[in-house]
Amino acid sequence: MPLYTYVISFKGSTHVAQSSHSNFRGFINWVESISNLSPALKQELAHKAYSGDFSAIENKKHVWKKSIEVGGSELIVHAIQTQP
Structure with a gap:
C-alpha cells in the first residue's frame, strides 16, 4: 500500500501526518x-472530512x-503520495 503524507493547515498552524492505505x-x-x-471541533471535522472530494x-x-470549514475557519489538507 502506498504511503501518504498529509499536510494540514488550520488557524496559522501546520500539521503533518503519514499513513499507508x-x-x-x-x-x-x-x-x-x-x-x-x-474535542468538539475534532468531532465536527471527523464528520465533514468524508464529504466533498480532493482536487x-x-x-x-x-x-x-481539500478545503473544509471547521468552526467557522478554513482547514486545508494536502495529500501527497510519498511512496508507491
Whole structure:
C-alpha cells in the first residue's frame, strides 16, 4: 500500500501526518495530528472530512488538496503520495 503524507493547515498552524492505505481519500487518521482542535471541533471535522472530494493539484503528480470549514475557519489538507 502506498504511503501518504498529509499536510494540514488550520488557524496559522501546520500539521503533518503519514499513513499507508489503499487510497488517500477513505481514511482520516490525519485528524489526530491537529493539536489545536477542541474535542468538539475534532468531532465536527471527523464528520465533514468524508464529504466533498480532493482536487488534483495542477502540474503535480500524486498531490491533492481539500478545503473544509471547521468552526467557522478554513482547514486545508494536502495529500501527497510519498511512496508507491
